Amino acid sequence: MSPRRVTLADVAKTAGVSPTTASLVLSGRGRELRISQDVEQRVLKAAAELQYRPNIVSVGLRTGTTRTIGFISDTVATTRLAGDMIKGALEAARERGFMLFIGETEGDAELERLLLQAMHDRQVDGIILASMYTRTIKVPKAMAAAPAVLLNALPKQPSPLPSVVPDEIEAGRVAARALLDAGHREGIHLIGAGPARRNLPAGGSVAAVERLIGIREVLAEAGVKPAGGHVCPDWQPEYGLALTRALLEKERPQALICFNDRLALGAYQALDDFGLKVPGDVSVVSFDDHPIASWMRPQLTTVALPHYELGRKAVDVLFTEIGRDREDDGGQGEVHRVPMPIRVRESIASRSA
Amino acid sequence: MSPRRVTLADVAKTAGVSPTTASLVLSGRGRELRISQDVEQRVLKAAAELQYRPNIVSVGLRTGTTRTIGFISDTVATTRLAGDMIKGALEAARERGFMLFIGETEGDAELERLLLQAMHDRQVDGIILASMYTRTIKVPKAMAAAPAVLLNALPKQPSPLPSVVPDEIEAGRVAARALLDAGHREGIHLIGAGPARRNLPAGGSVAAVERLIGIREVLAEAGVKPAGGHVCPDWQPEYGLALTRALLEKERPQALICFNDRLALGAYQALDDFGLKVPGDVSVVSFDDHPIASWMRPQLTTVALPHYELGRKAVDVLFTEIGRDREDDGGQGEVHRVPMPIRVRESIASRSA
DNA sequence: CAGGTTTGCTAAATCGGATTAGCAGTGCGA
């Protein structure tokens, strides 16, 4: 098939030196180890001519570092939104010459264990354990075998692992502020959770809890009380439709804070059914910045999940973990929060006070 | 950090035999090489007790096989649809104990070269080169270095590489048949390409060409002539909206064949603007089975891109490539076509003849 | 000019397995 790979021995031979010398020069340690200029040049020239590239498998065996990191998620690769997380991680890794192994667990703990094993068998330098949606997870014991980071997830039990999550509380604040800034003070309804802290969908999504906290905090500070909150079992379009429809049958809201874009899609349909215009009659703000948000008419103003940035950040944090001295047991479960930017589009109208 | 990995030497020692013997037993060659039952049992027991797992990096160095395959795409991981392709590949690979490296090129040839290098440096056993949307690509020379498969892509120049693509011609036939079966014979408009073979969007998408062929073939066989075809530069919702709107200003179609779901989304909006109901007034059939297809109201009937199956198939084909004897230069650029299933939903109404 | 440094490079060991060659011990036939 291909003409056998060029090895260090080949380079050494054409440069007329020992493999040791060639290795020294190519690893940049020639200087400190007193290799002559002449020899250094010969080696460099030979390597360039032969297009030598070290065999990373071999290096991995000798040094234990494979310039590879494992990315395990429940089902991240499959969804557009969370796919960006992989992309961010991919690029950040590539910038440092690292490759990514990916694996999906489907939420199956046994599969997770298997993947972790498979990656350790391949001597990955570190592992990113990601969740598709922000939540708390049980950290598998096997994670202890290498530097690791939790992405879009928090440890259920106290853990020394650092985690990277979107700043959902601040996102809640931002959404609420967007409405307040537009002059809305009354008739603000929450679709998906609320109005009280305990009114949450089942499943313990971190997003629900924290978005609600942020929203309530900002509204409270402004002396505004949400006109209503509406919980549903799952944040899908059909619930957005049903909830909003039920709401419209009783009263006429001024603004909706939908807990995600899929709910907002349903809400749009309900508003349309009742002949109400967005944002003329009702303003809508939402969360996630799902691709449909910019396809909806009018385009939806939404607080974006920064998936790409989350992925990058996870790699950054992982590298500091890898760099950390193995003895040094510092960094106890630090939580890194990535800001969620608001995408201002067309679904909020300002209302004169 | 972790207690050093258990090695073959450890197993050998606790079993009281040489590493050679342990290796023989564990690789299943103990039988043919006349290792006694007793020793075999001791080794097996020791391996189990110590939870021995071979270091794949080491095996890779010695045997050249790393049980790893590389998956390079232009930007596949990021889109939901094509993300399924990765998922299919991932699962098919895992079933055989293989892991996937993934990389994205962003269409950058230099980056592609770099990724290919990085993967070869890591001794991957094979490579899948994937495209987000079906098209012809220039096969990089570096692909020759290992078994490889083209996924969702065809070689621009003749190439010995096999490829795996969706069967778009048949998809075109299926879509057209769906309309014919529902009794539509007139007023069928094509949104996105046609009516003649040469009326195609720029960019040379394989989907456009082949879907059109299939559609025209089936309509022609039934003696039906499309009432019109409408080309646009890109298959985005806004063009679907504009094209359909322009069409509706002139006439009242009976059915639309949209060349993808995003166009269909725009068409829905235009129809709604004109007060026309789907499917009562106008039937719509489309392609891709994008997630929005089932969110639209009424839900869109569409011929699905079988991304998951494509991914699996690519891995299957890659394994036969890997299995192929290196001397044997058989299999010259075989093209594997994966069927596209129609998702019958609510957007086609039957019309009595 | 003997003894100690420096300089500049290389031999050999190592990582963790797979693989090839070979070595004791036993049994059997002549």
Next chain:
DNA sequence: TCGCACTGCTAATCCGATTTAGCAAACCTG
């Protein structure tokens, strides 16, 4: 009873790098 085949296991080598230990030649120095 000697030689040969067979049985059952092990020593040694290899994969392709990195790294440690060390060696010859040149250079000082008193």
